[in-house]
Amino acid sequence: xxxxxxxxxxxxxxxxxxxxxxxxxxxxxxxxxxxxxxxxxxxxxxxxxxxxxxxxxxxxxxxxxxxxxxxxxxxxxxxxxxxxxxxxxxxxxxxxxxxxxxxxxxxxxxxxxxxxxxxxxxxxxxxxxxxxxxxxxxxxxxxxxxxxxxxxxxxxxxxxxxxxxxxxxxxxxxxxxxxxxxxxxxxxxxxxxxxxxxxxxxxxxxxxxxxxxxxxxxxxxxxxxxxxxxxxxxxxxxxxxxxxxxxxxxxxxxxxxxxxxxxxxxxxxxxxxxxxxxxxxxxxxxxxxxxxxxxxxxxxxxxxxxxxxxxxxxxxxxxxxxxxxxxxxxxxxxxxxxxxxxxxxxxxxxxxxxxxxxxxxxxxxxxxxxxxxxxxxxxxxxxxxxxxxxxxxxxxxxxxxxxxxxxx
Amino acid sequence: xxxxxxxxxxxxxxxxxxxxxxxxxxxxxxxxxxxxxxxxxxxxxxxxxxxxxxxxxxxxxxxxxxxxxxxxxxxxxxxxxxxxxxxxxxxxxxxxxxxxxxxxxxxxxxxxxxxxxxxxxxxxxxxxxxxxxxxxxxxxxxxxxxxxxxxxxxxxxxxxxxxxxxxxxxxxxxxxxxxxxxxxxxxxxxxxxxxxxxxxxxxxxxxxxxxxxxxxxxxxxxxxxxxxxxxxxxxxxxxxxxxxxxxxxxxxxxxxxxxxxxxxxxxxxxxxxxxxxxxxxxxxxxxxxxxxxxxxxxxxxxxxxxxxxxxxxxxxxxxxxxxxxxxxxxxxxxxxxxxxxxxxxxxxxxxxxxxxxxxxxxxxxxxxxxxxxxxxxxxxxxxxxxxxxxxxxxxxxxxxxxxxxxxx
Numbered sequence: 155x156x157x158x159x160x161x162x163x164x165x166x167x168x169x170x171x172x173x174x175x176x177x178x179x180x181x182x183x184x185x186x187x188x189x190x191x192x193x194x195x196x197x198x199x200x201x202x203x204x205x206x207x208x209x210x211x212x213x214x215x216x217x218x219x220x221x222x223x224x225x226x227x228x229x230x231x232x233x234x235x236x237x238x239x240x241x242x243x244x245x246x247x248x249x250x251x252x253x254x255x256x257x258x259x260x261x262x263x264x265x266x267x268x269x270x271x272x273x274x275x276x277x278x279x280x281x282x283x284x285x286x287x288x289x290x291x292x293x294x295x296x297x298x299x300x301x302x303x304x305x306x307x308x309x310x311x312x313x314x315x316x317x318x319x320x321x322x323x324x325x326x327x328x329x330x331x332x333x334x335x336x337x338x339x340x341x342x343x344x345x346x347x348x349x350x351x352x353x354x355x356x357x358x359x360x361x362x363x364x365x366x367x368x369x370x371x372x373x374x375x376x377x378x379x380x381x382x383x384x385x386x387x388x389x390x391x392x393x394x395x396x397x398x399x400x401x402x403x404x405x406x407x408x409x410x411x412x413x414x415x416x417x418x419x420x421x422x423x424x425x426x427x428x429x430x431x432x433x434x435x436x437x438x439x440x441x442x443x444x445x446x447x448x449x450x451x452x453x454x455x456x457x458x459x460x461x462x463x464x465x466x467x468x469x470x471x472x473x474x475x476x477x478x479x480x481x482x483x484x485x486x487x488x489x490x491x492x493x494x495x496x497x498x499x500x501x502x503x504x505x506x507x508x509x510x511x512x513x514x515x516x517x518x519x520x521x522x523x524x525x526x527x528x529x530x531x532x533x534x535x536x537x538x539x540x541x542x543x544x545x546x547x548x549x550x551x552x553x554x555x556x557x558x559x560x561x562x
Numbered sequence: 563x564x565x566x567x568x569x570x571x572x573x574x575x576x577x578x579x580x581x582x583x584x585x586x587x588x589x590x591x592x593x594x595x596x597x598x599x600x601x602x603x604x605x606x607x608x609x610x611x612x613x614x615x616x617x618x619x620x621x622x623x624x625x626x627x628x629x630x631x632x633x634x635x636x637x638x639x640x641x642x643x644x645x646x647x648x649x650x651x652x653x654x655x656x657x658x659x660x661x662x663x664x665x666x667x668x669x670x671x672x673x674x675x676x677x678x679x680x681x682x683x684x685x686x687x688x689x690x691x692x693x694x695x696x697x698x699x700x701x702x703x704x705x706x707x708x709x710x711x712x713x714x715x716x717x718x719x720x721x722x723x724x725x726x727x728x729x730x731x732x733x734x735x736x737x738x739x740x741x742x743x744x745x746x747x748x749x750x751x752x753x754x755x756x757x758x759x760x761x762x763x764x765x766x767x768x769x770x771x772x773x774x775x776x777x778x779x780x781x782x783x784x785x786x787x788x789x790x791x792x793x794x795x796x797x798x799x800x801x802x803x804x805x806x807x808x809x810x811x812x813x814x815x816x817x818x819x820x821x822x823x824x825x826x827x828x829x830x831x832x833x834x835x836x837x838x839x840x841x842x843x844x845x846x847x848x849x850x851x852x853x854x855x856x857x858x859x860x861x862x863x864x865x866x867x868x869x870x871x872x873x874x875x876x877x878x879x880x881x882x883x884x885x886x887x888x889x890x891x892x893x894x895x896x897x898x899x900x901x902x903x904x905x906x907x908x909x910x911x912x913x914x915x916x917x918x919x920x921x922x923x924x925x926x927x928x929x930x931x932x933x934x935x936x937x938x939x940x941x942x943x944x945x946x947x948x949x950x951x952x953x954x955x956x957x958x959x960x961x962x963x964x965x966x967x968x969x970x
Contacts, residue, residue, distance in 0.1 A: 181622045190626045197622035202614060205846065209613055213793055214589045214605035218598045218921065226793070253841035255815030256664060263703075279827050284816035284841060287829040291814035295671075295703045303827055385621055385634070385845035406699035407663030408692035417923065419687050419711055421695040433661035433692060436847030437793035438613065513626065515825065 157467050164468070164531035172457050176527040179449050180382070187533045189512040192328075192356060192490045192523030195382035201445040208441035220437075229440050230409070230431055236447045237390050240381075240455065241354060241373060242364035249427050250390045250443065251409075251435055254355055254376045255284045257391040258322070260403040260430055261372035262292045264393075265320035265349040266299070267402045272319035272348070276310070279303040282328045285353055289322055307334070314346035320371075321348055325363065326356035326488030329515050331480040333357065333488045337368040344369065355379060360462060360489035360525075362455040365392055372397070377443050380489070380525060381450065384442030388435040391427075398426045407432035453527065461526035462489040465534045469522060472538030476545075479519060490523040493541075497550060501541075504550035510540045565875050572876070572939035580865050584935040587857050588790070595941045597920040600736075600764060600898045600931030603790035609853040616849035628845075637848050638817070638839055644855045645798050648789075648863065649762060649781065650772035656800045657835050658851065659817075659843055662763055662784045663692045665799040666730070668811040668838055669780035670700045672801075673728035673757040674707070675810045680727035680756065684718070687711040690736045693761055697730055715742070722754035728779075729756055733771065734764035734896030737923050739888040741765065741896045745776040752777065763787060768870060768897035768933075770863040773800055780805070785851050788897070788933060789858065792850030796843040799835075806834045815840035861935065869934035870897040873942045877930060880946030884953075887927060898931040901949075905958060909949070912958035918948045 158164045168174060180196045182188055188196060212220040221227050234248035241248065251257065262275065273296050275289045286303060293299030302313060310321075321343045326333050336352060343350040349371040354363055359380025365373050373392040377383035393401060402423075408414045409431040412422040423429035463484045469491050470478060477494040481487050495501055495518060502514040512522045522537060544550055566572045576582060588604045590596055596604060620628040629635050642656035649656065659665065670683065681704050683697045694711060701707030710721060718729075729751045734741050744760060751758040757779040762771055767788025773781050781800040785791035801809060810831075816822045817839040820830040831837035871892045877899050878886060885902040889895050903909055903926060910922040920930045930945065952958055 181618075183623050183625070188625060194621075194626045196625070197617065202617050202622075205613060205617055206610060209605065209610050209792070209850070210589075213602075214610075215591050217591070217596060217604070217919065218602045220793070252660070252664065253815070255841040256660065256813060259813055282816075283819070283825050283827060286827050287814045287816060287819060290829045291812040295812055297705070384617070385628070386842045387844055387846075404699040404703055405664060405667055406695045407661070408690075408695060411691070411695060417691050419691060419694050421698045433663040434794045436795055436844050436850075438795075438846040438850050439844030442617070442844075442846050511625065 157464065157471055158531060158535070161532060161535050164535040168530045168532055171461065171530070172454070173461055173526050174530070176449065176453070177530070180528040182528060186509045186511055187529070187537055189510065189522045189524070189529070189537060191525030191528070192360070192379055192521065193513060194385055195379050195525065196528050198382055198446050198449055200448065201384070201442055204445035205438060205441045208437055213437065226437055229444070230435065231428070233440065233443055233447060234390060234427070236451065237358070237377070240358055240363065240450060241375070241392060242362065242366050243392050244366065246427055247395060248390055248392045249430055250377070250388050250440070251431050252389055253386070254353065254374050254389040255288050256405065257374040257389050257430070258285060258288045258351070258353065259292060260405050261351055261374060261391060261393065262289060262320060262322065263295070264397070264401040264403045265351060265372065266292065266296055268349060268397065268400065269319035269347070272317055273299045274317040274319060275301045276313055276318055276321045277301065277303050278307060278323055279305050280327060280329065281322070281324045282353070282355070285322055285324065310342065314343065314348065316347060318346060318348040320351055322351045322353065324353045324356060326360065328356050329519055329521070330492050331488045331490040333361070333486055336364065336370065340368045340370055356488055356490070359450065361459045370394065382446040384439065387443050388439050391430050393427055393430060398429070401429065403430060405432040409433050458526045462524050463487070465524040465526065465529065465531065466491050468531060468534050469524070469538050472535065473541055489525070490521055492519045492521050494518050495520055500550040500555040501544055503555040504544045504552070505540055508540050508544070510537050565872065565879055566939060566943070569940060569943050572943040576938045576940055579869065579938070581869055581934050582938070584857070584861070585938070588936040590936060594917045594919055595937070595945055597918065597930045597932070597937070597945060599933030599936070600768070600787055600929065601921060602793055603787055603933065604936050606790055606854050606857055608856065609792070609850055612853035613846060613849045616845055621845065634845055637852070638843065639836070641848065641851055641855060642798060642835070644859065645766070645785070648766055648771065648858060649783070649800060650770065650774050651800050652774065654835055655803060656798050657838055658785070658796050658798045658848070659839050660797055661794070662761065662782050662797040663696050664813065665782040665797050665838070666693055666696045666759070666761065667700055668813050669759055669782060669799060669801065670697060670728060670730065671703070672805070672809040672811040673759060673780065674700065674704055676757060676805065676808065677727035677755070680725055681707045682725040682727060683709045684721055684726055684729045685709065685711050686715060686731055687713050688735060688737065689730070689732045690761070690763070693730055693732065718747070718750065722751065722756065724755060726754060726756040728759055730759045730761065732761045732764060734768070736764050737927055737929070738900050739896045739898040741769070741894055744772065744778065748776045748778055764896055764898070767858065769867045778802065790854040792847065792854070795851045796847050799838050801835055801838060806837070809837065811838055813840040817841050866934045870932055871895070873932040873934065873937065873939065874899050876939060876942050877932070877946050880943065881949060897933070898929055900927045900929050902926050903928055908958040908963040909952055911963040912952045912960070913948055916948050916952070918945050
């Protein structure tokens with residue numbers, strides 16, 4: 155598809171956008187363009203009512219009966235099954251539980267146990283830090299365990315020796331937006347006898363993911379970014395079926411037991427993906443996720459990817475001349491664009507004052523997240539224009555935009 | 563205080579009950595008496611609006627800005643500080659995070675590391691099973707680690723040898739309602755050189771707890787029973803200040819880092835209680851807890867305990883002749899009463915049909931939870947009468963009340 159070169163061409167594309175109808179599924183602040191959907195996804199219109207029902211009807215009136223009557227007991231599985239098609243997995247291969255960090259702890263420990271004698275975990279120094287911290291936490295539990303951070307993936311082969319039990323990588327880099335080749339890397343890691351764990355936090359809902367086709371061993375991801383499950387909504391965990399019967403994770407809480415309601419001493423892991431559960435996620439939190447996943451049932455991920463790439467191409471073209479950090483090649487890009495600027499923090503603040511909400515990562519990255527379900531080509535056009543105007547006018551130099559810590 | 567011996571005397575007591583005003587803080591189904599507050603606490607009237615605001619205003623409109631603007635970032639600490647007085651702890655000694663199981667995993671691993679050379683964890687066979695399962699999971703990570711389940715606490719001294727790193731006990735037993743002597747047991751465990759971890763799920767909000775005065779090392783607890791935080795609301799964790807600087811827990815996610823927003827590789831635990839955080843709880847879940855803890859700021863726990871004991875005394879007296887499992891001595895009792903009956907399941911179902919909601923634990927225990935904030939003495943009187951009538955009439959023998967699995 156041709157990249158639009160005027161606001162009119164953007165509007166024309168919007169008029170025929172097959173995803174345009176999803177915009178009305180989301181509530182967004184009036185008069186703003188929200189480009190942080192890669193950090194915290196927007197609120198679906200239907201969510202407040204689903205949450206209200208959960209609070210007032212299921213909890214308030216149903217009380218303890220709602221475990222059965224409202225189907226609470228099954229939610230980690232039923233919601234997992236709804237996420238499965240978004241990551242190229244089958245039913246019974248994904249569960250919703252805990253947080254990304256806790257889930258990574260589980261699968262990484264299980265991975266080390268599946269590769270006895272191997273005690274090294276490889277990660278990328280630029281990954282989202284919690285993954286690296288958890289890798290430290292896990293390897294610290296194994297005699298001789300160590301977590302090695304690669305400055306660059308170019309060093310991967312050099313480190314893939316027979317001490318490596320597992321490799322943990324982000325499918326899309328949270329800062330640069332670099333998208334890794336899941337199939338190729340997984341194959342390389344497998345050839346070296348190690349297991350491959352993918353963090354898909356920044357790709358799930360942003361592009362098609364093929365965990366099964368790529369032969370991934372495990373994956374973890376969050377639901378509060380592109381999936382719009384709500385701030386710090388419950389995370390999910392994928393395990394390849396070949397590991398279900400043998401995976402041994404240490405967070406052995408009662409919901410991972412084969413018979414959680416038998417209340418018997420002595421842990422017996424559930425058959426299948428259930429053994430990765432520990433305890434039960436908040437029902438209020440699950441309500442938010444339940445609501446947003448209803449929308450995702452109707453989304454064509456190929457259309458999402460096509461629009462996402464055209465949006466980022468458009469943005470890159472319209473901000474030509476700036477210090478682009480995200481790859482220009484479409485196949486190496488997630489659904490966000492990062493631009494380096496020494497005063498990026500102040501520039502982002504000046505943009506926010508204009509109603510264009512993006513974010514900043516120290517020391518110098520401005521991040522623009524493109525969410526095809528609720529952003530239009532015109533929004534992207536306007537964002538690029540605002541950025542150019544802010545930079546050209548120098549308004550970001552005003553003192554009130556001065557540097558402060560950024561939280562996202 | 564004298565135990566009332568008629569419905570009129572109950573009503574007279576209710577009329578002067580200093581906690582009676584709290585009843586209007588809770589929404590309960592019309593025409594029912596809810597005795598499962600020890601399993602899932604009732605919905606506070608104020609909660610739907612706090613949750614709505616969090617969803618629609620903080621998430622929907624504030625979006626990513628709410629991390630600072632709505633104070634999200636501080637909630638694990640600020641809510642922990644609000645729970646602290648309920649467990650006899652000081653500011654900065656309690657954090658809200660994850661689930662009871664996950665938090666027990668953290669403190670138990672930290673405890674084993676604080677007692678190098680000792681690899682045994684003692685628990686009670688009758689504890690809520692998730693605690694026992696987690697103890698298995700943790701000890702499985704240590705060479706020579708083992709989790710020993712005592713059939714009875716009478717066996718504690720015999721097992722408290724120098725291999726014991728930690729003892730994990732429930733302050734109140736989830737089935738029988740037995741309340742343990744926290745000070746005495748903690749002292750005994752300390753004398754043996756081990757650390758003491760208390761699970762206060764069934765006592766927090768039901769009676770005063772004195773973690774500091776009893777010299778407890780760690781404690782974990784939930785907020786969805788007596789604290790009314792909502793179904794599977796976030797849990798909390800207490801660590802004695804003496805352990806803050808040295809405790810080493812392996813779930814080292816980014817929110818436990820000394821500088822979570824610096825996004826630097828290399829884990830550095832936060833000073834103080836923050837090092838027990840892993841990642842961030844759902845903001846929707848926290849909203850429920852935030853709302854209910856507003857109520858608890860105004861509650862006098864001594865009054866709660868006095869009313870709780872009088873309620874359970876009344877119930878025990880009015881069900882005299884049945885097979886009482888809960889201790890008759892007030893100081894050995896939490897805020898629930900368990901009665902053994904071979905057909906307890908059917909009896910509980912027949913009670914539910916009369917609008918009296920209690921629950922059943924296999925194989926034969928009927929549990930009646932007394933929540934002083936929203937139950938009256940008259941409610942307790944009516945419950946005892948209903949139980950006697952159901953048993954006398956034999957209505958529970960009707961086929962529709964037949965045995966099925968109970969979920970609570």
